[in-house]
Amino acid sequence: MSALEKNQSLAELMAGIGVKARAAARVLATASAERKHAALIGAAETVRRNADAILAANALDMDAAEEKGISKAFLDRLKLNTQRLEGIVDALRTIAELPDPVGSIIAEWDRPNGLHIERVRTPLGVIGVIFESRPNVTADAGALCLKSGNAVILRGGSDSVHSSRALVECLWQGLEQAGLPRDAVQLVPVTDREAVGEMLKGLNGNIDVIVPRGGKTLVARVETEARVPVFAHLEGIVHVYIDKSADLDKAVTVTLNAKMRRTGICGAAETLLVHRDALDTHLLPILKALMAKGCEIRGDAEVMRRLPSAKAATEEDWRTEYEDAIISVKVVGSVEDAIAHIEHYSSHHTEAIIAEDPMAVEKFFAAIDSAILLHNASTQFADGGEFGFGGEIGIATGKMHARGPVGVEQLTSFKYRVRGDGQTRP
Amino acid sequence: MSALEKNQSLAELMAGIGVKARAAARVLATASAERKHAALIGAAETVRRNADAILAANALDMDAAEEKGISKAFLDRLKLNTQRLEGIVDALRTIAELPDPVGSIIAEWDRPNGLHIERVRTPLGVIGVIFESRPNVTADAGALCLKSGNAVILRGGSDSVHSSRALVECLWQGLEQAGLPRDAVQLVPVTDREAVGEMLKGLNGNIDVIVPRGGKTLVARVETEARVPVFAHLEGIVHVYIDKSADLDKAVTVTLNAKMRRTGICGAAETLLVHRDALDTHLLPILKALMAKGCEIRGDAEVMRRLPSAKAATEEDWRTEYEDAIISVKVVGSVEDAIAHIEHYSSHHTEAIIAEDPMAVEKFFAAIDSAILLHNASTQFADGGEFGFGGEIGIATGKMHARGPVGVEQLTSFKYRVRGDGQTRP
Structure with a gap:
């Protein structure tokens, strides 16, 4: 034929x-x-x-x-x-x-x-x-x-x-x-x-x-x-933002779960943003918990200063869905900076904020146009079953007709x- | 240049x-x-x-x-x-x-x-x-x-x-x-x-x-x-179906309004389907009311027998949005026949049934997949303002995201x- x-x-x-x-x-x-x-x-x-x-x-x-x-x-x-x-x-x-x-x-x-x-x-x-x-x-x-x-x-x-x-x-x-x-x-x-x-x-x-x-x-x-x-069903370039008001315990456990529970699913975190005022208290405990589970850290200059064993993040890292035990980490000066980074690099799938300050949460929830926004909860909840839908045919990242699970x-x-x-x- | x-x-x-x-x-x-x-x-x-x-x-x-x-x-x-x-x-x-x-x-x-x-x-x-x-x-x-x-x-x-x-x-x-x-x-x-x-x-x-x-x-x-x-915003090939249970007054006034109130809008009726058992009672009063307002009738063979002055409808007529004072008229044997005709020729915009029999209405409402289905009301209500939306940017005939006004x-x-x-x- x-x-x-x-x-x-x-x-x-x-x-x-x-x-x-x-x-x-x-x-x-x-x-x-x-x-x-x-x-x-x-x-x-x-x-x-x-x-x-x-x-x-x-x-x-x-x-x-x-x-x-x-x-x-x-x-x-x-x-x-x-x-x-x-x-x-x-x-x-x-x-x-x-x-x-x-x-x-x-x-x-x-x-x-x-x-x-x-x-x-x-x-x-x-x-x-x-x-x-x-x-x-x-x-x-x-x-x-x-x-x-x-x-x-x-x-x-x-x-x-x-x-x-x-x-x-x-x-x-x-x-x-x-x-x-x-x-x-x-x-x-x-x-x-x-x-x-x-x-x-x-x-x-x-x-x-x-x-x-x-x-x-x-x-x-x-x-x-x-x-x-x-x-539309794009990749999940998923962010976790640690606000200066974040509870340390929640920051560590939620980030660890968001990144490492399963690294290959689209709701897995790929980039961690940390408020500068939380650097002394929160950064190393989170990164050490990740590393203890075998996660590779790719940091910006400020992260590198505090964790010289990390790998330096390149521009490409902020755009990458690793689907693997790797996380990119960046320091930001404010919740507005975190929002700006996410709006620039996100695939509009799922993002989380860890914070106790309700004002920071409301800013994050209002300004970011992703399908799923979470407060003090793991991004790995981005799933039809977890939403109570009984199942999902996919997680839509477009805005027409269907969105999210x-x-x-x-x-x-x-x-x-x-x-x-x-x-x-x- | x-x-x-x-x-x-x-x-x-x-x-x-x-x-x-x-x-x-x-x-x-x-x-x-x-x-x-x-x-x-x-x-x-x-x-x-x-x-x-x-x-x-x-x-x-x-x-x-x-x-x-x-x-x-x-x-x-x-x-x-x-x-x-x-x-x-x-x-x-x-x-x-x-x-x-x-x-x-x-x-x-x-x-x-x-x-x-x-x-x-x-x-x-x-x-x-x-x-x-x-x-x-x-x-x-x-x-x-x-x-x-x-x-x-x-x-x-x-x-x-x-x-x-x-x-x-x-x-x-x-x-x-x-x-x-x-x-x-x-x-x-x-x-x-x-x-x-x-x-x-x-x-x-x-x-x-x-x-x-x-x-x-x-x-x-x-x-x-x-x-x-x-x-998607296709044409409106809009049908009015007169069931054998139709009230004569409603059949006449609603059809007249659906066709002639404004002939150029997408909710204007283009095809009239009449149940065979309503021919003796309903057909001529409706057609005469339409003609009195200057509407041209294009009928199938049975319509032509009862109104020899009408023009014979061709296959093309069932597919045509006249946007003018013309209506195609066909006799059907049952509500199922009406549904089959509509599902075949409709642009899925708006269709109406004139009937007093609730079973006929429910069949019509369940089986026809058009954006707007009306019972005993004019198809010219297909409009965002009439739906209480305060306005509309159009009437969608597609099924994704938006539908109807x-x-x-x-x-x-x-x-x-x-x-x-x-x-x-x-």
Whole structure:
């Protein structure tokens, strides 16, 4: 087959997926809450029942990935075991038990002319999710889209094909048991780069929004190629600011948790800003606690004076999401300076202030335009589960439609229902 | 100057507008409700005080447009007079008196670990509005963006340059009196087509969302060129469905109002669907009332049998927004048939059902995915003012972020403020 023929048949395949997704979305949009609940509970039970088959499929993926000499961190994300499968079962059950967002009334009011207006939640339609080789995303994304009445087209990383397929089969079984179309959850069966390109073009209007979950290369590609709305999902250049009013204990424990609990997640802190008046008291206790856990320190000149063993931070450090046990540290003269640094370098994901002075907190909360701002709490709480959303399809750093953890409510739109008794407009 | 040099200097001009807008947006984002209120009241007073100068500027635009031989409908939209200026003053005051959306708490809740989470409204940033030669849009769009804490870049039609400029000067005076940056409202000073192209590319990240208000040519251009989010604003192929349970009086008066009150607005009805069981009783009274007001009827075969003087509708008629005194009329066998026709041909703007049977209404409301659905009320209520929004920047037909009339609340995003007491994540 020539390259052109191959691309044509890929385009046809992808277009067909889009058509089937749109048809399924129409059914799902008016499916009862009971049916969607039943489908998710059925999927959870199937995951538990099929555990051996899923683990065998995952072993195939793991063997192939190990042979390719892929990094340990990558292999860890790819791996499934009994405990992780239980986590997937729990996630499916948690999402099943969330209140059904579709049809819920967000607001209602009466007009002087007697019209009664309701604003009610509706599904978005078809959601395209592009993600790396993390099998659990298959189940989470599929379940969140289903719960919110949307069809989903999943395009997972090529190294997780067997695992993803085994999990999607569980979702299909749940859908079929509940009398819902299995096309509501589709897994792109090819791993060609061009399949992503077709999704970004929107499959002839059959994708309503793209959720990209992946590294900088994917994000950059989405930004240049996408012809449909995207829930932007940039890196997390996350800051912790230690105010001069900070409690020392909180400063140490929160910073340590924000940086070191898990270094690879997007809510992990990357830069620490310390108020100059807190230098004598707070800087070294925090840095020593970090170093004791194996964290590398990259400091500005003032930090270097107090901790000569640190590495000197470069301009590049303030722009870097390490996703590793490294932190950049800078001294600032005021909360305003901290705000200015954050507004300049932040990816508008998550930032924390450690302070006892309420004025400093309010300034920080008012002036910084990031999705999540925390006071005296770890940035690693930036997560749909921790927000009580029951799960998330990603953490949006854009400001359109969705922002922060994207749970079932943010996977909906709305429409107006207006009830009258023959009213005409003068 | 060569074409290339001209384009370079245009690109520089537009880039400069973007930089100034972003800087103003930062100031506006944290401006107090009082200042924004004062700016809008000041602008309203300036419009009243400068009435003569604004009317003189409008006369220049009118003269030039008349010389070009532009259509009457167009000239009518372009024209200002004392009464219309009072309308603009009223609109500015109404928007000034709306509750300030910025900082309002949309939701708040506590987590089991003691974290308190608030979801608060924030401005979107910089909004680009591209519109035809309607001077009042200059004031409405400027005021709605200002109230919601956003900077706005206005690019009006080339035939309203003098009128728009005179109105923007009033907004500037209001801003300056209130101590706010006048760059918060900018009017693109050139009417080149390329200026729109630069805006659609996003001015180097300095436009957050584009609101296009115009005809099919603009919408098509926005769809292919826009590199930033757009509040989609398609035509209004609006349906009225007469159920077999419809009250005859309501059917006649509501249809007449929906079609003929103003034929040129996007909420005007374009297609009438009539249940077969209501043919004998309802069809001719409705059509005769329409014809008595000068409306042309284009019917399907069954309509033609009962009204041989009608014109036969073609497939194209079901897809056409006439914006004129013409209506297409089709007979359907059931509410399900009506829903199927609407889902196939509608632009998802606004649809109405005239019925006394609550089951028919609920089916219609559940199954149709348009921004606004009305029961026993005219489709011409599809308007931000009629919804109680105090005004609108447009009526969105897309489903992302904004839908239906876009008022100040839909010109905002949100962020999360999380308050803790040293919590770390296990």
